[in-house]
């Protein structure tokens with residue numbers, strides 16, 4: 076029995092230590108961590124640059140509040156703006172908080188330029204934007220809304236990837252379109268070619284802000300500092316969190332000057348947001364991840380993993396590989412996926428089962444090529460063992 080609220084379906088494993096891409100549990104068993112705190116431990120576990128930064132800052136100053144200037148915030152904001160198309164950063168503590176801030180920024184910008192009628196936010200089915208009321212309302216998954224009504228007003232939802240549906244829902248009332256460049260939580264879904272560029276055009280046409288929720292895809296995850304940089308569509312606002320602090324809670328919203336100006340002093344804030352400890356962690360992470368050679372290596376390791384998964388998928392009818400960089404999904408169907416997942420767990424390789432039919436992989440960005448191959452061997456072994464047990468006609472030789 077535990078006194079912790081039962082808000083999670085947890086596995087029995089209890090990791091208490093980590094080294095690089097490996098977690099060590101209470102019993103001393105080692106696991107290859109191919110989910111990395113859900114795309115959060117970007118530098119793996121115990122990375123010396125991050126550990127030193129946090130230790131040193133903890134000794135100096137942990138927190139001081141936003142009543143004062145926080146030089147480390149200015150430094151991290153500069154690192155982020157220099158490496159992207161944005162001019163200003165707001166710091167918070169989580170993904171859902173970064174989504175809240177982006178929604179508030181978009182609505183206030185629309186209010187100041189066009190008036191209160193322009194307040195609608197368009198989001199997409201299968202999305203995930205967090206658990207607070209704004210983020211939850213934006214999350215177009217009815218199952219997650221159950222029992223929590225009424226939701227926040229002024230949100231509309233279109234099918235992910237359906238540009239025509241989006242077109243019919245964007246108009247003069249639209250303040251913003253909020254979209255994940257790759258949907259993480261609902262199974263690593265990539266939009267069809269041209270969808271994000273089409274949303275960019277729609278937003279330009281109706282003077283709505285295009286917000287990319289890059290809480291999962293950001294900070295090097297797709298082999299670019301932010302995924303938009305690999306897609307070639309520049310949004311107006313980007314939300315960031317998960318990998319940004321390498322495990323220390325940090326969230327951020329990136330915007331251009333003309334939009335950021337909508338959040339005037341006193342209109343938004345956070346007690347913990349951007350505190351020195353969090354900023355020291357983000358500075359250490361960005362110091363490593365923003366290096367072009369590091370990002371190139373993420374793309375290379377991502378390609379090795381994706382090619383291996385594709386070879387595997389070619390042997391399973393209906394199987395699919397999706398994603399970019401080191402955010403990949405292997406869809407194996409509702410029968411095979413849970414079995415392979417359980418086998419991986421027995422073999423001590425940690426992945427995540429999403430939607431009951433897809434294995435999601437998000438290893439540390441620092442994972443070695445050897446560890447990638449080791450994981451691939453485990454996935455292959457799992458699929459082969461289960462296919463042998465299955466009827467012969469299910470196997471495409």
Ligand SMILES: *Cc1c(COP(=O)(O)O)cnc(C)c1O
Nearest residue numbers: 169170171203204205259290291
């Ligand atoms: C995880 C996630 C969130 C929520 O982040 P929290 O830190 O759990 O609040 C929001 N958006 C996306 C795209 C995510 O993947």
